[in-house]
Amino acid sequence: MTLLASALDTTAPDYAANREAMLGKLAALAAEHAKALAGGGEKYVERHRGRGKLLARERIELLLDPDTPFLELSPLAGWGSEYTVGASLVTGIGVVEGVECLITANDPTVRGGASNPWTLKKALRANEIAFANRLPCISLVESGGADLPSQKEIFIPGGALFRDLTRLSAAGIPTLAVVFGNSTAGGAYVPGMSDHVIMVKERSKVFLAGPPLVRMATGEESDDESLGGAEMHARVSGLADHFAVDEHDALRQARRIVARLGHRKAYPDPAPHEVAPPAYDADELLGIVPGDLKSPFDPREVIARIVDGSDFDEFKPLYGTSLATGWARLHGYPVGILANARGVLFSAESQKAAQFVQLANQRDIPLLFLHNTTGYMVGSGYEQGGIIKHGAMMINAVSNSRVPHLSVLMGASYGAGHYGMCGRAYDPRFLFAWPSAKSAVMGPQQLAGVLSIVARQSAAAKGQSYDEEADAGLRAVVEQQIESESLPVFLSGRLYDDAVIDPRDTRTVLGLCLSAIHTAPFEGVRGGFGVFRM
CATH class of the missing domain: 3.90.226.10 (2-enoyl-CoA Hydratase; Chain A, domain 1)
Structure with missing residues (x-):
């Protein structure tokens, strides 16, 4: 028999203690996940809703097949940094018209969906997963581009995002961009390099430079719609393949595109x-x-x-x-x-x-x-x-x-x-x-102990006395640091x-x-x- 026999005693004190400790850790984890779910906070969520727009996770939910799971990835990205937990981006794997897809969605309630260094890392990881597993990529776009104060950490490596889109397409992995709002500057290349593009009437704004920058660079006076609106791109530039009357229509059209892809798994699912x-x-x-x-x-x-x-x-x-x-x-x-x-x-x-x-x-x-x-x-x-x-x-x-x-x-x-x-x-x-x-690298106590031994040996080699009180303080600080970083x-x-x-x-x-x-x-x-x- 190869059936594993369990020796776990669920009535034992050790089991109860382990369970209680784990539940405590899960409660703390839920509190951190709640920060990502809150996006930019109540003020900015209400402002977004007041504009008649859906939130990032609501867009994903409407895109997915009913009653199917969404495996969210990297929800804690940016934790412990100066940026909002979640890094203003939602990524994960979900099923659209029976096809498993890698989905990314900008969260416009966090600094207008602007990308910070952790947003970039999270997006690149999502592309890596899509490429390795041949998952069609759907980008739900609403972003003001790079978070300019952190541009030095974004601009140089950020080009990999556009490189990835072209490589995915070249490998026969479909890419689809649904633009709900701003997709400006470098972000304009997300729809520009995707296989399929949907834009929303009077909402999508896709341009390399907005009206203020155009005025500064060329002296030309323009407005959002004529410069990069959905109707202009659908009728004039040809950047938009599909024109949607609202967000729900855009998501419906995205589902239809996926249904027509003919994208099939390499292996059948188990019966x-x-x-x-x-x-x-x-x-x-x-x-x-x-x-x-x-x-x-x-x-x-x-x-x-x-x-x-x-x-x-x-x-x-x-x-x-x-x-x-x-x-x-x-x-x-x-x-x-x-x-x-x-x-x-x-x-x-x-x-x-x-x-x-x-x-x-x-x-x-x-x-x-x-x-x-x-x-x-x-x-x-x-x-x-x-x-x-x-x-x-x-x-x-x-x-x-x-x-x-x-x-x-x-x-x-x-x-x-x-x-x-x-x-x-x-x-x-x-x-x-x-x-x-x-x-x-090792446990906190072991690492602190190694540093202590090295310091002792160094003092002995120099013929110096060793400060035991300072050593105890150093060990405590190092243990605390390594514990938190573990x-x-x-x-x-x-x-x-x-x-x-x-x-x-x-x-x-x-x-x-x-x-x-x-x-x-x-x-x-x-x-x-x-x-x-x-």
């Missing part, structure tokens, strides 16, 4: 009878991860609550037991899973992982990495045993694997273990974190993940991602790995 729910309740995921990440937990308890039928064929279960590897299905899609079982990765785990990644590539099966690792084991015995070359073997395999990768940070994700488990730098198709996750909201704000998610939503989120992944063809590498040091 309903191929999908079985887990044997255990997803709600129980709240009590699995300890509040103190130094305490281990069995990732099989997580696997049992996210994979189809809780059915998991484990690979090498008696070897390298700090890493669980095996095969399963998730919403009907086959996956290979690598999950940290006791935090530390030893030589055996590293070699086991390398072999497992090769097998997944031989069989063209996507890989799911479930993180809870403090990194590769250190110490003279482990160094002599070859931990460097074995860890490098695992990282080599992950780096050169060509099947799609998904990563979920459940607990710790420290050091090179983060790399070996396919962290952000290793281009997973999607990477999500639980509110319980932490990621850094938290998922901090990392998500910098787009080091695609979202921080409720553990109970993990199966749904991964299912949506797997469905998107199967829109594009993929094939595992056949022998094309780097040199494995033996």
Whole structure:
């Protein structure tokens, strides 16, 4: 039998404590998400509504097929910065006329939808996801262009947005722009470089320079409508392919365009009878991860609550037991899973992982990495045993694997273990974190301790006495800094993940991602790995 047997005791005090801690983190996360949902605040939301306009998320909702999910990406972009949480842009994956699409929508309640450095990073990440998974792109445009005070951080890299639109089109991935308001200066190239363009009567304004700048540059007197209005672009310039009488009509026309694309997935979706729910309740995921990440937990308890039928064929279960590897299905899609079982990765785990990644590539099966690792084991015995070359073997395999990768940070994700488990730098198709996750070079106490040891050695080498009181103060400051920089909201704000998610939503989120992944063809590498040091 390959059905996972759960040993989770939901009546135990530890479970209750873990659950309570997770619920507290989820409440704090909800408060941060609320900031993104609030946009520019009540004043600017009401002003926008007073103009008879829909909000960004309302536009998305009307665009999507009824009763279908929207997987929002990077909702915390810009968190901890001087800019509004969410970075004045909504991005995500949703279904339009049965077609999975990558959707972006400017939020005009935040500084008129102007783009700041985090808006740019968020938009570029969305384009990256669209390209990798061959998802048609729909841009719901209403933006005054770059946030001018931050132009030095936007102008040079910002050209990649327009480059991406042309490359998506060249790759046969449809691009569609629906212009609801301003699309000025560099933003004019979004409709200018999209395959299909819809503009709204008396609302859309698309021009390289507005009337004031035209007057300053050329002396010409002009108005918005004659310079860049929807009717002018529909009748005269030809930039508008479709002319809509209002926002609802524009969204209706966008849906019709998508319906006519003939865009098909590379692989068929699993039939309903191929999908079985887990044997255990997803709600129980709240009590699995300890509040103190130094305490281990069995990732099989997580696997049992996210994979189809809780059915998991484990690979090498008696070897390298700090890493669980095996095969399963998730919403009907086959996956290979690598999950940290006791935090530390030893030589055996590293070699086991390398072999497992090769097998997944031989069989063209996507890989799911479930993180809870403090990194590769250190110490003279482990160094002599070859931990460097074995860890490098695992990282080599992950780096050169060509099947799609998904990563979920459940607990710790420290050091090179983060790399070996396919962290952000290793281009997973999607990477999500639980509110319980932490990621850094090493744990706060360890990092502060290392700095203390180095300082002590330096003082001793100079023949100086060591200030223990100053050392204690330094350690406290460093620990606090590293702790705050390890938290998922901090990392998500910098787009080091695609979202921080409720553990109970993990199966749904991964299912949506797997469905998107199967829109594009993929094939595992056949022998094309780097040199494995033996």
